[in-house]
Amino acid sequence: MxxxxxxxxxxxxxxKKKDAAPAAAPAAAPAAAGASxxxxxxxxxxxxxxxxxxxxxxxxxxxxxxxxxxxxxxxxxxxxxxxxxxxxxxxxxxxxxxxxxxxxxxxxxxxxxxxxxxxxxxxxxxxxxxxxxxxxxxxxxxxxxxxxxxxxxxxxxxxxxTPALANLIPGGSKEVLDYVYNQTPTSKAFCEAYPDKPHVPQTEIDVPEGHLTLPTLYNRVKxxxxxxxxxxxxxxxxxxxxxxxxxxxxxxxxxxxGVALPPKGTHIGVTKRTLCEECPRHKENKRLDEIKEPYQVNIDPDKCLMDQGILCLGAATVGGCGAKCTRVGQPCRGCYGPTDKVTEHGASVFTAVASLFPILEEDPTCKEDKIIDIMSSIKDPLGYFYAYTMSKALIARSVKEGGQ
Amino acid sequence: MTKSALVIGGGIAGIQASLDLADRDIHVYLVEKDPTIGGKMCRLDKTFPTNDCSACILSPKMADCAGHPNITVMSYSEVVKVDGEAGDFKVTVKKKPRYVKLKECTGCGDCVAKCPTKNIPDQFEYGLTTRKAIYIPHAQAVPRVALIDPNYCKMILNGKCGICEKTCKKGAINYADKEEEEVLEVGSIIAAVGFQLWDAGYATEYGYGRYDNVVTSMEYERMMCASGPDHGHIKCPSNGEAPQKIAFIQCCGSRSEKKNWKKYCSSVCCMYATKQAIITKEHAQVQEDIFFMDIRSYGKEFEAYIKRAQGQYGIIMHRGARVSNVEEDPETKKLTINYTDKDGNGTSAEYDLVVLSIGLNPPEGAEELAKVLGIGLNEYGFCETSVFKPLETTRPGILVSGAFSAPKDIPTTVAESSGASAKAGAYIVDENFEPCAPKQYPAEKDVAGKEPRVGVWVCECGINIGATVDVPSVAAYAGTLPHVVYATKTMYACAQDTLQAISAAIKEHDLNRVVVASCTPRTHEPLFRIACREGGLNQYLFNMANIRDQCSWIHMHEPEAATKKAKDLVRMAIAKACLLEPLEGAKIPVTQKAAVIGGGITGMTTALDIAAQGFEVHLVEREGQLGGQALNFRHKENGVDTLEFVKGLIDKVNSNNLIKVHLNAKVKDIPGFVGNFNLQLEDGTDEPVGAVIFAVGAPAYKPTEYNYGSDAKVMTGLECEQAIADGKFNKKNVAFIQCVGSRNESVGYCSRVCCTTALRNAIQIKLADPTANVTIFHKDIRTYGFREEMYRKASEVGVRFLRYDEEAPLPAYDGNTVTAFDLTLGADVSVPVDCVVLSNGIAPAREEKEELAKMVKVPISKDGFYFEAHQKLRPVDFATEGVYVAGLAHWPKHMDECIAQGSGAASRALTIISKKFLTSEGIVASVNEDYCDGCGVCEGCCEYKAITIVSKDGKLKSNVNAGLCKGCGCCVAACPSGAMEQKGFKNIQIQAEIDACLDYPVGGE
Amino acid sequence: MADFEPRIVTFCCNWCSYAGADGAGVARLQMPTNFRIIRTMCSARVDPEHVLRAFSKGADGVMILGCHPADCHYIGGNYRARRRIALLRMVLEQYGFDPRRLKLEWVSASEGEKFQKTICEFVDTIKALGPTPLVKGDE
CATH class of the missing domain: 3.40.50.700 (NADH:ubiquinone oxidoreductase-like, 20kDa subunit)
Known part of the structure; x- marks a missing residue:
């Protein structure tokens, strides 16, 4: 559909029954709220x-x-x-x-x-x-x-x-503004040329024409x-x-x-199931031996991108888009979000990806370092798996050890 | 009509025999002379070598017995007459009057509290405490009901009192109760009446009964036990102070020619004394000395246990030290032990407490029972059996298991009891056999869409939880949580009355979820699940909070923090419970055939016992003939040639139509799961079977020591046996060297059989030629049980024994003499030899075992033998259902033990293959097809190949085979779309636990 | 940080580490009270999402205990778990968490003492690290 x-x-x-919080959910465990x-x-x-x-x-x-x-x-x-x-x-x-x-x-x-x-x-x-x-x-x-x-x-x-990836900048809005207006090459040149002028936009300033304001930039994108x-x-x-x-x-x-509207909260234009349902590619391997970027692969038009080593979020992403990206050889990046059975899009993807790495002969004896090496072949996991859903992640922004 | 079976004795032996028969759908009467089942084991504090809490592992089995639909427990009853013959016995059972109506009594204890007649010695506590005239035997008694002791009850004695009758709100008291007799029709009988302890009063030299601070090992066991009279705080009886120095004196009542002492070795005392010393050390810093002759740690992982006691716990072992007497200082009540030290010098040491490791005697009334049953007793008064028929009495149809036939430990008892039940079943199962109908539970209430109504029981576990955690406040707190409609504390959640109360409360309070906060679900969850079913609630609507093992026990000194933690754990359990759903296990068809791997004595026994109940067996032997290593044996047992016995066994196997023998066969793979394995051999055979038994044995260690193979003077024990049997042995100066390939740095274990073998050969040599010089170089002589007789006999015929240090290298041999440091003489001794017999031990052959182990996913112990599911109570089971182990594959053992264990494995397999269907676990993975698009991530990570991607209406879907699924949940975490769920561990359920754990400040409220 | 009492969520597999925890109890091995155990059948059932959830709810540390390599009751569940946890650790590091706040350890059914040691060490580690860096309500 x-x-x-x-x-x-x-x-x-x-x-109404479904819509009400499930009777089974105790106050101490608002799990049902989480699921929806x-x-x-x-x-x-x-x-x-x-x-x-x-x-x-x-x-x-x-x-x-x-x-x-x-x-x-x-x-x-x-x-x-x-x-x-x-x-x-x-x-x-x-x-x-x-x-x-x-x-x-x-x-x-x-x-x-x-x-x-x-x-x-x-x-x-x-x-x-x-x-x-x-x-x-x-x-x-x-x-x-x-x-x-x-x-x-x-x-x-x-x-x-994508804007919510800014949540991962540890210093929040201050660091963003500092980087954009002080650290980038052009800003740097400006700073050096006009060391006495303010470099970072102010939220309020009085000018001869009157009082000007700019909106405050938040630490967390919602x-x-x-x-x-x-x-x-x-x-x-x-x-x-x-x-x-x-x-x-x-x-x-x-x-x-007077035709009734869909229930409140409906995601319009999405299917219940995942992108894989709409994707015409065929899966065979169901394992990942090596991670590859699309440009590194002469992509087989019929094979599942995952089978070709390309990290595709399709299996974790709800369908409805018609698999436009995978049809042209680009992996799904997850813009439709997860199915309604999943609370955390990013975790559901990376757990699946980790599960696709095969067990090795040396697994019984090897040290954890070896496993960490293997998994390190995935670059920037947070950026990749949470590219569209950072605001909705369980942990929706970066943290700083040792107090803020 | 199908006959029942009768099991006499409700200790662990009788319990296991009853459960196996009942699980094979045969009805069982379990007759116990005491008011409660449980026997000696339920009085123990811990069990060696795992230090499992005895009550904790036994009480689930006791409750299983009490609750099993196919078992009729007749406690406080005795068998008084047996008529008829095998297959058709008529047994008269006398029921002693309890003066309390069994069905009415709830075990509330109100009557006990009010009873004015006190100070009667409490038999359960071996007289360490007192009880009243009306009493409940102990907290975990089954059945847990009161009874009146007519010898003390004033109402019964002279009609004056009647307080208990007035107190009892249930009207359960019946002073007019009379002895009753009932006649049972049974097909076979298992005598599992156990043993009684040696009367320490005979140990006059050790002052038992005269000196306050001399106690028996069983009394000490109760003193150690948290449920004992002093709640596990060990005190000197004289002054109630904690002892600083404790001595254990071994062989009290055993291994002696003294009047009223027993000649045999009681088999278990070395280990239980070591256990007591270790556990004591864990409680307090005490100096502990054990005085012994030989340490007999011949069982599985026993040797390592002894090493740990010495090394890790610093327990002082006085080897070869015989205590002559004990003296008491009348002022201080301290005890002086006079003994001969290892250098032969008389010496003494002072202790605060002396524990006598008393031996095992034939059970009380054994002679009378033997008369009633018409069975023979041996010279020691135990049940007469033979090596080749270890489970059979002298009367057909009457079997024996456990310590009634010889002193033995719990695992051996359990294996034997399973074995006896296989033998007993064969007298009952014929073409007209009708299995018991399955237990009917009340219809399960429909909980769909209903608001959770949770009932919570918080257990004090005596003082195990209650002494640390404020149980009343935890229960009160639970009552304040959402959806909790009933919350209470209980003394023992696992006790029969609480289980009944849970069932009743489900109805009374319309509960649809039950939470018990007590010990660990690993042992007790099944018990509470049954209570839920009895109350008409699906068993999966139950959850447990582990507030004992993982709270009170590990936070003993922080009662407040532990109480807070207990509240958190209860809250988490409730949060999950609210989201639990009713589950049903899938019905899985069973192939009613078995495969036995290994055609030695053990494997053949197993095959014959399974076939005896009418099921087909595939017996796989890798050699060209059946018989295994026993084909090389040339000695006699009970006057019968072993070889003859083996040949007889082979004939029986070959002539049995139900046994298909595969010779020269190698197992290729055994795919499948319980009830549905495929036995695949390299010759292409592919046979479906429901259960698999590993009886692959273990080879003799091939010596590399003493130039074996190149020096003609050096031979193995078996070669010696063969030479003697062939009349070719003519050596004059013979040295036996023990522990070649055992008890050394690379092989940590004792091979158990070598001492007996060496003694048998040595005696033969001396009998044939009294002028021969025979010396046995040993570390300990381990002739446990009645084998001690051989040790005595060997000394009598002039075999010399030289004890060398266990830490020392093997005795030196220069081609003409064997030299070792004699611990008794304290000097090097050289013995000229023209023959050296190596008592080569048993090697595990780990690699061969691993091949098979991988096929069915079973573990191997660090010593290289198969590792059973539980060392104490599941000795022939594997954690992998449907796969069993017996014989040397499990551990080195004697032939009679192999045979008994072979029968035991047959019994366990029969509990599976005797049924047409098995019900699978409810906790399996399941696919919500509305969300699944067959991405296959799950398929790749299922180790059991339970998941396949199938096409349904043109759409790819994941499909879970519930029979293959083991319920690990790996695929559930892997599933990217949320389509996969694990029943009983659903995402929302785990999330609820996490949230409940953290949504409150630490410690609740 | 003297009065800081960490809140630690511990996931234990049913067969080895949960039994090991029970074993610690049977042996009366004493340890800090800061942890709460959640039982799963296998370490492979622990979804990284569960760990993130625990951190998001304010856990100061999370432990996952499973059977030793080669000892998994379910053959290879622990191998899957270690891969997932390795990736999860990378994710947590990217967030800015000290990766020591997440510990994966193998404890067998007979290793009551190792369980005790693991708990004691982890509590010490978390005490040294201080409370979770996740601050609620900071916009």
Whole structure:
């Protein structure tokens, strides 16, 4: 049910029993909360065309017949915004069915305008990017207040994404700013040329024109749901156009036809299973003797990349993207996140990878150093296995021994 | 109608025999004369050489017996008459009156507390404490119910009292109770009545009974025991102070011609005294001396134990020192031991406490019982058996096991008891045999979707936990935790009454999870699981917190921190328990055939015993003929030629249609798992079998010493035996050299059989030619049990013994004389020789064993023999289910011991292959196919090949064979998608434990 | 760091190290109370995720004890475990943890004393390292 499955996935009756914290979870052990911390997809079969009996819509139809849409770009590369623009003629449909009240990259709409809107008057906000600074936080809180639905759009909003790798910088924002404005070659040259001038941007400064402020950079990059309540998740780096279409269709169907929305927390456009299901490659070896980079291998188009020594996160990553990367010989890097059975994407991948290393003849007698040597063939495991999900990792930032 | 079996004696021997028969689906009556089963073993503190807590390893078996659907325990009963014959006995059992209704009594002890008649010596504690007229034998008694001693009860004696009747809320008291008789119809009988201890009162020279501070070893055992009268604090009886110096005097009542003493060696005292010395040392800094003649550490890993006692624990061993007498200082009550030191000088030493290592005697009433059973006793009053029929009495259909036939240790007893049950079963299993129907438990309540309702029992384990951990506060704390609806403390969680209380509470409080905080799940989990089933709860909805072995015992001096830790452990156990799910084991079909590897005496015995119950056996022998090493033996046992016996055995095997013999056969592989192995031979044979027995033996050590092979004067013990038998032995000056290839730097163990072999040959030589000079150079003479008679006989016929130092190199030999330092004379002694007989020991042949070991994944001990599942109570089992070991493959041993163990292995295998189906463990891996895409990470890391990737509806899925899965969980951790789970150890369950461990500050609250 | 009482999570395999821990108890070998044992059937059942979870919940140290190489009750579970733990240790080091906070050790069923020694040494190590560097609530 990869691409076409969205509708059947979307309109699911909310199963109260499942949704409630499992009865078996004691207060002392909030394990169930942990298991669903990535947001669970709940699938139950209902007729997509029929409003669910007894369903009381939480949202009313908007005035003027159009829904109100906001799109916001937090800490992200911009790819998510481009992916919306990239939706060809569908972007026109968006215009036809929605008033875009805010979309900094493509449309006007100031913060002030949003502030003046009544709470809940925006039908849906698509927020891409992680929350990395005070401005991000302020804006997403504002949008949450004004919106009926908030969608974490793209892997950064869902899991922290690549920006969240900054969490691994031990000195936090201070070290980031220092590096960028003092240590990089160009900055260094500037520092030497103007030793008396401040090099690192200040958060507040008085200039002749008045008082200027810049947002504070946070020590820890967060996923959207670590800051505000999120209704839906659309993972992907960036999300596919199909997924965007499915999302908007669902919102429209709900608003105009009263068709029930998917359960809160649903990851839109993902399958239940892993990327391997969508990947056409064949597995045989199921062991890793040596780790290789894609450029080092004359990649066999039919064989599993893992079998060819290329670290692919597909087996640990939920499907729905259509295995776009592996089809063209690039390993999956995990942008869709784990299945809802897994609490830690990174650990689930690297445990599997470690398990693929074969047992050696010398294993019974060899020292631990030998094993450490073997495993050291994996470079930068934290960066590789947590590339998209650092904010959601059990340990979501670097630590410093001996106190901060 | 299918007959039952009768087991007489409820000690470890009777318990094991009953359990094996019951597990083979034969109904058993277990008759015990005492009010509780457990025998001597349940009075022991620890067991050698592993220092396992005796009660801890025995009580699960006692409870198994009590709870086994196929066992009827008849305690406080005696057999008074046996009519009929093998296969059809009618046995009259007399039940002594308890004056307490067995079914009504809950063992609450209220009556005992109120009983006014006190100060009656407590037999269980060997009179070290007193009890009342109404009493419960001991805390872990099975059945744990009260009884009245009519010799003291005032109500029974003169009708004045009746307090217990008024006290008992259950109305269980019945002063009018009468002796009853019941007639049982049984097919066969196992006499496992054990032994009694030698009466130390005869040791007048050691002052037992006269001197306060002279105690017997059994009394000392109780003094050491945490559940004993002084809670394990060893005190001098005279003043209650801790002794600084303790002496152990060996051979009390054994190995002596003195009046009322026994001539035989009691086989176990050297080891138990050493054990007592070691355990004492672990409690306190005490000087301990052991006075002995020979140290008889002939059993598995015994030698290393003795070495450890000396080296690591600093226990002083007075070798060859016979204590002449003990004197007491009437003022200080200190004791002076007068003894002859190793240089032959009379000397003395003072001690605070003297422990007499008393021997083993035939059981009380042995003669009477022998008369009732119609069986013979030997000259020592033990049950008469023979080397070739070690488990059979003189009457067909009546078997014997354990110490009733000779003094012996627990593992030998257990192996024999299994063996006796195989023999007993053969009288019962015929074409009309109907196995017992499986035990029906109450229907299991449906817990799906229900909020957890947890019941928690926190055990004091006497004082084992209670003395360190504040058990009441732990129980109270447990009661405050979420989902806990019932929490209580208990004195012994494993006691019968608590187990019943657990079952009852499940119903009463509608519990759907049970947590017991006590000892280790490794020994006690099965017991509590049964209690859950009895209460109508799936057994996997149970969890344990280990607050004894891993808390109170290792934090004895930190009661507060230990209490906090116990609370944490209980909280963790509850957190996991709340998430447990009911599990069902898979039903696995069993191939009802066995494979026996090794066609020597042991293997043939095993094969015949299995075939005797109607099951097919594949007997694999690598040589061209059956018989093994015994084919070389030329001596007689009990007047019968060994060779004749072996040939008879071969004929029986060859003429048995159920035994398929594979000669010149080499095992290629044994893939599979319990109930479903494949015996693959190199000739292409591939036979399915349900169980595998390793009876591959062990070869004689091939000497490299003394120019063996090139010097014509030098021969091995076996070659000597053959020469004597052939009438070719004509040497005048013979030296036997013991411990060649044993007890040295590279081979740490004693080969057990060489002393007896050397003595047998030496006696033959002297009898044939009284003028011959025969000298035995030895470290210790280890003629344990009735073999001591040979030692005596050898001395009588003039064999000379020269004891050399155990640390010294082997005696020197220059081609004409053998020279060694004689410890007794204190000088070098040279003996001219024209023949040197090397008592070459038994070599393990480790490499050969390893080949087979790898096929079925069983371990090998550091000495190179197979390593059984448990040294004390599972001597023929491996940890790998369905695979067993017997004979020399397990450890060097005598022929009768091999035969008994061979039968024992047959019995264990029969408990598997006699059933059409086995139920697998519930804790296995399982695949959630909704999440699996067959990535195969799991497949590669399963060592048991239990996982395959299969195509289901065109999709790749992982598939787990529950029968092959051993439940390690390796694949579960490996699974990248979260599709794989381990039942009973699911991710959320482990996570809950971690969270419960850390979400609170250290120490709970 | 005198009053610092470390919180240590110890994973023990059922067959060797858990039995070894029991053995330490049977022998009454005394040791600090700072550790709590979680029993798994095999060291290979310990998912690095469990270790990370323990650290994330504030554990100062985590130990995984299994059967000695060649002695695994499940043949090679400990070989898998040592690979995973080696990789996990790299990950922890990247986070900035002192890798000594994670210990993998082999303790057999008969090694009560080794169990005691391992616990004592590890508690000392963690006491010397100080509390977990993971500080909650630092943004």
């Amino acid at each position: 990869s691409k076409m499955g969205f509708f059947s996935n979307l309109f699911k009756k909310k199963d 911390s990535m947001g669970g997809s709940i699938y139950a079969e209902t007729d997509a065309n029929q409003p669910i009996p007894g369903y009381v819509p939480g949202l009313g139809a908007p005035e003027g017949g159009k829904i109100k849409l906001a799109i916001y770009w937090a800490a992200a590369c911009g790819g998510c915004d481009v992916s919306v623009l990239d939706s060809d003629e569908k972007v026109l449909n968006v215009g036809a069915m929605a008033d875009i009240v805010m979309w900094p990259v493509a449309a006007d709409g100031k913060e002030k305008d949003i502030e003046e809107m009544e709470d809940g008057s925006i039908t849906v906000s698509l927020i891409n990017g992680a929350v990395r600074n005070a401005e991000n936080e302020h804006m997403v809180r504002l949008l949450r207040q004004k919106s009926q639905l908030v969608v974490a759009y793209g892997s950064c909003a869902c899991f922290g994404g 996923s959207l749901d670590q800051v505000i309540d999120v209704d839906y998740y659309v993972p992907g780096c960036p999300p596919t156009q199909e997924t965007l279409g499915q999302l908007l269709d669902a919102v429209v169907a709900f608003v105009y036809k």
